[in-house]
Amino acid sequence: MTVPKATTLAASIGVALAVGLAGCGETKSSPVPDPALVDGGPVDPRACRACEAWADPEEEGAVTGDGLSELSGLAASRTTNGVLYTHNDSGDTARFFAIGPTGALQAELALAGVTANDIEDLAVGPCPEGSCVYLGDIGDNDEKRKSIAIYRVKEPALRSETLTPSVLTLVYPDGPHNAETLLVSPDGDLVIVTKTPTGRSGIYTLGRDELTTAKQATLKRIGELVVPKDGGGLVTGGSFHPCEKRVVLRTYTALFEYRFTGGLDTLFASEPTLLPAGREPQGEVLALSLIHISEPTRPY
Numbered sequence: 476m477t478v479p480k481a482t483t484l485a486a487s488i489g490v491a492l493a494v495g496l497a498g499c500g501e502t503k504s505s506p507v508p509d510p511a512l513v514d515g516g517p518v519d520p521r522a523c524r525a526c527e528a529w530a531d532p533e534e535e536g537a538v539t540g541d542g543l544s545e546l547s548g549l550a551a552s553r554t555t556n557g558v559l560y561t562h563n564d565s566g567d568t569a570r571f572f573a574i575g576p577t578g579a580l581q582a583e584l585a586l587a588g589v590t591a592n593d594i595e596d597l598a599v600g601p602c603p604e605g606s607c608v609y610l611g612d613i614g615d616n617d618e619k620r621k622s623i624a625i626y627r628v629k630e631p632a633l634r635s636e637t638l639t640p641s642v643l644t645l646v647y648p649d650g651p652h653n654a655e656t657l658l659v660s661p662d663g664d665l666v667i668v669t670k671t672p673t674g675r676s677g678i679y680t681l682g683r684d685e686l687t688t689a690k691q692a693t694l695k696r697i698g699e700l701v702v703p704k705d706g707g708g709l710v711t712g713g714s715f716h717p718c719e720k721r722v723v724l725r726t727y728t729a730l731f732e733y734r735f736t737g738g739l740d741t742l743f744a745s746e747p748t749l750l751p752a753g754r755e756p757q758g759e760v761l762a763l764s765l766i767h768i769s770e771p772t773r774p775y
Contacts, residue, residue: 540580543572547655548597548712553606554630560608565593569626571610573633585637586610586626594626596712600659602687604629610640611657613667618651625657625665627687644691645681652677656713658722663687664739668700668724674708676700680739700724700743706731723750 538546538561545564552558552573558581562571569586593614600609608631612624626640658666663683669676679694686692702708706729713724722742723732731747 536577536579538574538578540572540574542567542570542583543574543580547595548610548657550597550599550608550714552630553599553717555633558633560597560599562594562597562610564595565591565614567591567594569594571597571608573631581633582631583635584628584631586628587637587639589626589640589642592620592624595655596657598657598659598714599630600661601663601683602627602629606630609657609659609665611654611667613654613657615651615653618653620651622646623654625686641687643686643689646691646693647679648693648696649677652679655711656724658713658715659686660715660739661717666739666742667694668710668713670710672708674702674704676702676710678743697740698743702726703729703731703747703749705729705749 543561543563545566546561547564548560548562548571550560552560557576559574559576560571561574569589569591571584571586572580573582573584575581592612593616594610594612595614597608597610599606601607607627607629610626612626615623622644623646625643625645627643628638628640631638652669653671654667654669656668656670658668660666663686665681665683665686667679669679671677676699677696678698678700679696681692681694700710702710702724706726709726710724711726713722715722720735721732722735723730724747725731730750732750733743733747734745735741735743
Protein backbone atom coordinates (compact mmCIF):
# COMPACT_ATOMS: atom_id res chain seq x y z
CA MET A 476 0.00 0.00 0.00
CA THR A 477 1.25 3.49 -0.74
CA VAL A 478 0.13 6.94 0.37
CA PRO A 479 0.88 10.47 -0.82
CA LYS A 480 4.34 11.70 -0.02
CA ALA A 481 4.99 13.57 3.22
CA THR A 482 6.18 17.13 2.83
CA THR A 483 9.84 18.00 3.32
CA LEU A 484 11.96 21.04 2.68
CA ALA A 485 15.44 20.54 1.30
CA ALA A 486 17.76 23.42 0.59
CA SER A 487 20.05 25.18 -1.80
CA ILE A 488 22.61 27.81 -0.84
CA GLY A 489 21.46 31.35 -0.11
CA VAL A 490 18.08 32.98 0.33
CA ALA A 491 16.21 30.73 -2.10
CA LEU A 492 15.97 27.31 -0.46
CA ALA A 493 14.70 24.33 -2.37
CA VAL A 494 11.49 22.74 -1.15
CA GLY A 495 11.01 19.03 -1.76
CA LEU A 496 9.06 15.94 -0.88
CA ALA A 497 10.39 12.95 0.99
CA GLY A 498 7.90 10.21 0.47
CA CYS A 499 6.83 7.03 2.13
CA GLY A 500 7.65 3.80 0.41
CA GLU A 501 5.77 0.89 1.97
CA THR A 502 3.43 2.02 4.72
CA LYS A 503 1.12 0.58 7.29
CA SER A 504 -2.10 2.08 8.55
CA SER A 505 -2.08 3.67 11.98
CA PRO A 506 -5.13 4.42 14.11
CA VAL A 507 -6.57 7.92 14.12
CA PRO A 508 -4.77 9.63 17.01
CA ASP A 509 -6.44 10.50 20.28
CA PRO A 510 -7.00 14.30 20.11
CA ALA A 511 -5.60 14.55 23.63
CA LEU A 512 -2.28 13.18 22.36
CA VAL A 513 -2.04 15.46 19.34
CA ASP A 514 -0.17 18.71 19.84
CA GLY A 515 -2.96 21.21 19.80
CA GLY A 516 -4.79 20.84 16.52
CA PRO A 517 -5.76 18.82 13.47
CA VAL A 518 -3.36 16.21 12.16
CA ASP A 519 -3.14 15.41 8.47
CA PRO A 520 -4.27 11.75 8.26
CA ARG A 521 -1.24 11.06 6.05
CA ALA A 522 1.01 11.94 8.99
CA CYS A 523 -0.57 9.09 10.93
CA ARG A 524 0.45 6.43 8.48
CA ALA A 525 3.69 4.95 9.66
CA CYS A 526 6.34 4.83 6.97
CA GLU A 527 8.18 1.54 6.75
CA ALA A 528 10.48 3.02 4.08
CA TRP A 529 11.17 6.50 2.75
CA ALA A 530 11.61 7.60 -0.84
CA ASP A 531 14.18 10.13 -1.98
CA PRO A 532 13.29 13.84 -1.72
CA GLU A 533 11.99 15.67 -4.77
CA GLU A 534 12.11 19.41 -5.43
CA GLU A 535 8.78 21.18 -4.90
CA GLY A 536 9.44 24.92 -4.75
CA ALA A 537 11.58 27.62 -3.14
CA VAL A 538 11.56 29.53 0.12
CA THR A 539 11.38 33.19 -0.83
CA GLY A 540 10.53 36.47 0.86
CA ASP A 541 12.13 39.55 2.40
CA GLY A 542 13.99 38.73 5.59
CA LEU A 543 14.27 34.97 5.01
CA SER A 544 18.04 34.69 4.80
CA GLU A 545 19.48 31.97 7.06
CA LEU A 546 16.79 29.62 8.31
CA SER A 547 17.52 27.68 11.47
CA GLY A 548 14.23 26.23 12.69
CA LEU A 549 11.03 24.74 11.30
CA ALA A 550 7.71 23.41 12.60
CA ALA A 551 4.36 22.49 11.07
CA SER A 552 1.21 24.29 12.19
CA ARG A 553 -1.45 22.24 13.99
CA THR A 554 -4.20 24.78 13.34
CA THR A 555 -3.73 25.67 9.66
CA ASN A 556 -3.07 22.93 7.13
CA GLY A 557 0.00 23.49 4.98
CA VAL A 558 1.50 26.29 7.10
CA LEU A 559 5.07 26.02 8.37
CA TYR A 560 6.81 28.26 10.88
CA THR A 561 10.48 29.17 10.52
CA HIS A 562 13.03 31.71 11.74
CA ASN A 563 16.52 33.00 11.00
CA ASP A 564 19.70 32.07 12.82
CA SER A 565 21.55 34.31 15.31
CA GLY A 566 21.90 37.96 14.37
CA ASP A 567 18.25 38.52 13.54
CA THR A 568 15.65 40.34 15.62
CA ALA A 569 13.15 38.44 17.76
CA ARG A 570 10.75 37.24 15.08
CA PHE A 571 9.58 34.23 13.11
CA PHE A 572 7.75 33.64 9.84
CA ALA A 573 4.84 31.66 8.43
CA ILE A 574 5.42 30.12 5.01
CA GLY A 575 3.32 27.97 2.73
CA PRO A 576 4.00 24.35 1.71
CA THR A 577 6.05 25.49 -1.31
CA GLY A 578 8.01 28.09 0.64
CA ALA A 579 6.11 31.33 -0.10
CA LEU A 580 6.15 33.87 2.73
CA GLN A 581 2.73 34.34 4.32
CA ALA A 582 3.40 36.38 7.48
CA GLU A 583 6.14 37.90 9.62
CA LEU A 584 5.57 37.64 13.38
CA ALA A 585 7.59 39.92 15.69
CA LEU A 586 7.99 39.22 19.43
CA ALA A 587 7.41 42.17 21.74
CA GLY A 588 9.65 42.77 24.74
CA VAL A 589 12.22 40.16 23.71
CA THR A 590 15.85 40.66 22.70
CA ALA A 591 16.95 37.57 20.79
CA ASN A 592 20.33 36.17 21.73
CA ASP A 593 20.60 33.06 19.53
CA ILE A 594 17.28 31.48 18.55
CA GLU A 595 18.20 28.11 17.05
CA ASP A 596 14.99 26.11 16.78
CA LEU A 597 11.23 26.20 17.20
CA ALA A 598 8.47 23.67 17.77
CA VAL A 599 4.68 23.50 17.83
CA GLY A 600 2.98 21.85 20.76
CA PRO A 601 0.09 21.96 23.22
CA CYS A 602 -0.31 24.81 25.68
CA PRO A 603 -3.05 26.28 27.89
CA GLU A 604 -4.14 28.43 24.93
CA GLY A 605 -4.56 25.38 22.68
CA SER A 606 -1.64 25.11 20.25
CA CYS A 607 1.51 27.21 20.64
CA VAL A 608 4.74 28.00 18.86
CA TYR A 609 7.79 27.54 21.09
CA LEU A 610 10.98 29.36 20.06
CA GLY A 611 14.22 28.15 21.60
CA ASP A 612 16.81 30.85 22.35
CA ILE A 613 19.24 28.03 23.11
CA GLY A 614 22.31 28.64 20.97
CA ASP A 615 25.60 29.10 22.85
CA ASN A 616 28.63 28.37 20.66
CA ASP A 617 31.05 29.56 23.36
CA GLU A 618 29.13 27.79 26.15
CA LYS A 619 29.13 30.89 28.35
CA ARG A 620 25.44 31.67 28.82
CA LYS A 621 24.22 31.49 32.40
CA SER A 622 20.69 30.79 31.17
CA ILE A 623 18.70 30.14 28.00
CA ALA A 624 15.10 31.05 27.15
CA ILE A 625 11.94 29.66 25.58
CA TYR A 626 9.42 32.08 24.05
CA ARG A 627 5.85 30.81 23.70
CA VAL A 628 2.99 32.30 21.70
CA LYS A 629 -0.40 30.95 20.67
CA GLU A 630 -0.40 29.92 17.03
CA PRO A 631 -1.09 33.16 15.16
CA ALA A 632 -3.46 34.13 12.41
CA LEU A 633 -1.88 34.34 8.97
CA ARG A 634 -1.11 38.05 9.03
CA SER A 635 1.99 40.02 9.93
CA GLU A 636 1.73 41.30 13.49
CA THR A 637 3.55 41.75 16.80
CA LEU A 638 2.93 39.13 19.49
CA THR A 639 3.69 39.23 23.22
CA PRO A 640 5.27 35.92 24.27
CA SER A 641 5.39 34.11 27.57
CA VAL A 642 9.07 33.82 28.53
CA LEU A 643 10.58 30.85 30.35
CA THR A 644 14.18 31.13 31.60
CA LEU A 645 16.03 27.81 31.82
CA VAL A 646 19.35 26.66 33.25
CA TYR A 647 21.17 23.37 32.75
CA PRO A 648 21.92 21.33 35.87
CA ASP A 649 25.55 20.85 34.83
CA GLY A 650 26.66 24.13 33.29
CA PRO A 651 26.21 25.83 29.90
CA HIS A 652 25.74 23.89 26.67
CA ASN A 653 25.28 24.73 22.99
CA ALA A 654 22.09 23.38 21.41
CA GLU A 655 20.16 23.69 18.16
CA THR A 656 17.41 21.12 18.73
CA LEU A 657 14.19 21.96 20.56
CA LEU A 658 11.44 19.31 20.70
CA VAL A 659 7.95 19.52 22.20
CA SER A 660 6.23 16.16 22.48
CA PRO A 661 2.54 15.56 21.65
CA ASP A 662 2.08 15.27 25.44
CA GLY A 663 3.57 18.75 25.93
CA ASP A 664 6.98 17.89 27.38
CA LEU A 665 10.12 19.80 26.34
CA VAL A 666 13.28 18.10 25.11
CA ILE A 667 16.58 19.80 24.24
CA VAL A 668 19.37 17.86 22.52
CA THR A 669 22.77 19.54 22.70
CA LYS A 670 25.18 19.98 19.81
CA THR A 671 28.74 18.86 20.51
CA PRO A 672 31.76 18.28 18.24
CA THR A 673 32.40 14.95 20.01
CA GLY A 674 29.15 13.46 18.67
CA ARG A 675 27.93 12.76 22.23
CA SER A 676 24.88 14.94 22.83
CA GLY A 677 23.21 15.51 26.18
CA ILE A 678 19.43 15.03 26.45
CA TYR A 679 17.60 17.45 28.74
CA THR A 680 13.89 17.63 29.54
CA LEU A 681 11.27 19.72 31.28
CA GLY A 682 7.79 18.46 32.12
CA ARG A 683 4.72 20.00 30.54
CA ASP A 684 3.46 21.60 33.77
CA GLU A 685 6.64 23.60 34.33
CA LEU A 686 6.94 24.34 30.63
CA THR A 687 3.63 26.20 30.54
CA THR A 688 3.40 27.64 34.07
CA ALA A 689 6.90 28.40 35.36
CA LYS A 690 8.89 31.56 34.71
CA GLN A 691 12.22 29.95 35.64
CA ALA A 692 13.20 26.28 35.82
CA THR A 693 16.13 23.87 35.82
CA LEU A 694 16.28 21.28 33.07
CA LYS A 695 16.71 17.59 33.91
CA ARG A 696 19.43 15.57 32.21
CA ILE A 697 18.02 12.15 31.27
CA GLY A 698 20.86 10.68 29.23
CA GLU A 699 23.28 10.93 26.36
CA LEU A 700 22.86 10.39 22.64
CA VAL A 701 25.74 9.02 20.60
CA VAL A 702 25.20 10.25 17.05
CA PRO A 703 25.86 7.58 14.39
CA LYS A 704 29.21 8.12 12.67
CA ASP A 705 27.62 8.38 9.23
CA GLY A 706 25.64 11.38 10.48
CA GLY A 707 28.60 13.66 11.09
CA GLY A 708 28.09 13.98 14.83
CA LEU A 709 26.44 17.43 15.13
CA VAL A 710 22.70 17.41 15.92
CA THR A 711 21.06 20.44 14.31
CA GLY A 712 17.30 19.83 14.47
CA GLY A 713 14.50 17.40 15.19
CA SER A 714 10.78 16.71 15.44
CA PHE A 715 8.34 14.39 17.16
CA HIS A 716 5.90 12.40 15.07
CA PRO A 717 2.46 13.94 15.78
CA CYS A 718 0.70 10.70 16.71
CA GLU A 719 3.21 7.87 17.03
CA LYS A 720 6.15 7.18 19.33
CA ARG A 721 8.76 8.30 16.84
CA VAL A 722 11.21 11.16 16.71
CA VAL A 723 13.49 12.25 13.89
CA LEU A 724 16.81 14.02 14.44
CA ARG A 725 18.98 15.59 11.78
CA THR A 726 22.62 16.50 11.39
CA TYR A 727 24.07 18.72 8.67
CA THR A 728 23.96 15.80 6.23
CA ALA A 729 21.67 13.04 7.53
CA LEU A 730 18.26 12.23 9.04
CA PHE A 731 17.72 9.55 11.70
CA GLU A 732 14.41 8.15 12.92
CA TYR A 733 14.16 6.73 16.44
CA ARG A 734 11.21 4.64 17.61
CA PHE A 735 10.54 4.39 21.33
CA THR A 736 8.09 2.48 23.49
CA GLY A 737 8.12 4.14 26.91
CA GLY A 738 8.63 7.61 28.34
CA LEU A 739 11.14 10.26 27.38
CA ASP A 740 13.93 8.23 28.94
CA THR A 741 13.50 5.71 26.09
CA LEU A 742 13.52 8.28 23.26
CA PHE A 743 16.87 7.30 21.79
CA ALA A 744 17.33 3.82 23.28
CA SER A 745 16.74 1.99 20.00
CA GLU A 746 19.01 1.81 16.99
CA PRO A 747 18.04 4.59 14.57
CA THR A 748 16.95 4.20 10.97
CA LEU A 749 18.83 6.32 8.43
CA LEU A 750 16.33 8.24 6.26
CA PRO A 751 17.06 9.66 2.80
CA ALA A 752 17.93 13.35 2.90
CA GLY A 753 18.23 15.89 0.12
CA ARG A 754 21.62 17.09 -1.04
CA GLU A 755 22.02 20.06 1.26
CA PRO A 756 25.14 22.15 1.95
CA GLN A 757 24.21 22.60 5.61
CA GLY A 758 20.96 21.06 6.81
CA GLU A 759 19.74 22.43 10.11
CA VAL A 760 16.00 21.93 10.52
CA LEU A 761 13.09 19.58 9.98
CA ALA A 762 9.48 19.06 10.97
CA LEU A 763 7.21 16.04 10.64
CA SER A 764 5.62 15.15 8.39
CA LEU A 765 8.88 15.28 7.29
CA ILE A 766 10.34 18.69 6.51
CA HIS A 767 13.91 19.89 6.48
CA ILE A 768 15.78 23.00 5.35
CA SER A 769 19.43 23.88 4.97
CA GLU A 770 21.18 27.18 5.52
CA PRO A 771 24.28 28.63 3.79
CA THR A 772 27.48 26.74 4.53
CA ARG A 773 29.63 28.10 7.35
CA PRO A 774 32.15 26.69 9.83
CA TYR A 775 30.91 25.02 13.02
